Amino acid sequence: MPDDGRKAVASNRSLPRFIWPEDGLTRIPDWVYTSHEIYEREVARIFHGRTWNYVALEAEIPRPGDFKRSFVGPTAVVVAREQDGTIHVFENRCAHRGSEFCRAHRGSATEFVCPYHQWTYDLSGNLIGVPFRRGVKGEGGMPKDFRLEDHGLRSLAVTTRNGVVFASFAADMESLEDYLGPEILADFDATFDGRKLKLLGYYRNTVPANWKMYHENLKDPYHATLLHAYLVTFGLLVAGNKSAMIVDARGRHGTMASARGDDGPKVDQASKREMRAFHEDMKLNDPRILDYVKEFDSPWSVTMQTIWPNMVVQRELNTLGTRQIVPHGPNAFTMVWTMFGYADDSEAMTRHRLRQGNLMGPAGFLGLEDNEAMKFVQDGLRKSMPGEAIVELGGTDEGTTAKLISEAAIRSMYRYWRDVMEL
């Protein structure tokens, strides 16, 4: 945890205003999403605490010397590959005066030089040079006992699994496998099965909503058939399809999973009646966007994984991507989408993934609606008398469920969150 005295005080003092509603986890008070004090405690205890944070795909930094800018929570870091292939993650903050020295999204380097006073670091973040360290003609310079090795960049613990890179400010984290748990690991490994990944590109957008709403949206199968008319109109989601909302034992991660029947997309009569926006006569001119090429060792054709605290793994049919949540205070976050395929994809398969990409992303048929809806919620919370959300679908159930019309996974997340936050 960073030894920032001010933040430590804010994160530990008692917060008497923040009393959870008596109804327990079926209610979520507004301050969870809007309070700056709560946000500061989240940064200290969650993003800087005992979590593995997604920072990169190895395919982004394939060669020694390759680096990328990234974030752990709101904190800027650099992910760099050393000459021996090892991956290092360190703060993007010069040890001297604090300048954010790495300004490029990605690149390749033999060392990092802070442009302000040219303090120089190697690819592991060690300080290797301070200009005029001995002064000029014996005058000035650093004290004799200033040791370069004591002033490297703050390094994070790093772990990788099948091409995905995670970092933690906690030095003694459990393994990523234990952190994810077997239920989540199974679907993570279906997407990241060890095949080399091929980078297809990025989307970057800001969402004017609290960062947790993105997790909640993907732990809320209820919204999928209602908000996303596209899904039902074109038969991507049918009430009778096999589906599940899978939650790990601690309640923090999730997998929203569904399986399409072998006969392709089918329009569901029952859901149509419930949906106001359904259009009976709509047909796609180019239905290739809904093709599904079976390529995964998984019963599911769609898995949307929320990996606490900052990652989403998107496997929507054949369009694949990671999403990194970078919070900016309680009311906004940046989303970095990294879209990929596999290195052995044919040209036709790559183009299929690109076409299907129209479903997701901040201009995607589903993606844009999620962003719009989250903005509506944050606006609602900010511009009204304080209130609380009703999270009562499925009663008080928590954990994994096969029911679509349930908010059990959101309740699980808040049981875990309240524990970590001591609220």
Next chain:
Amino acid sequence: MAMLAGFARSAVDPRLARELRAEIEEFHAEYCAALDENRLEDWVSFFTPDAVYRITSRENAEAELPVGLVYCEGAGMLRDRALAIAKTAMFAPRYLQHQVGNIRVLGVSGDGIVSAQANYLLFQTLVDEKTTIHQVGRYFDRFVRAGARVLLRERHCVYDSVLLDNSLVLPV
């Protein structure tokens, strides 16, 4: 510097370039009017049946990464997007205004395909919010002649604005 492969500038007779620029300027004005007036089904009529349409960041374009915020191969996909946005999508009401300038004719190939570039600004106005510059970008276009007008066979909308504000609902 052309940053998309195949859009390098070649010699074009200045008189021909002026004629084409006038025609392309008229095209942009009508194209933008269709979008700004929310005539999405008309928007499709500015493309050839085999058109490629992509909106992507400058970061992706410069790294030759192929994804698009929107990626369409063929008029069928364009029509599907127009219909899906018009009929199924949920989004906040908004006004959009496109401004296009700095039109450059980059080249004319033997079979009459005109490569061109133009800068665009996209302004967005949401209810109870100030007007914002939603995107600053460049069109990389290939036009073909279809009778009295030109049509897009290829349009890449390459935007500088790194962070998209929330969502991009309508085409650019």
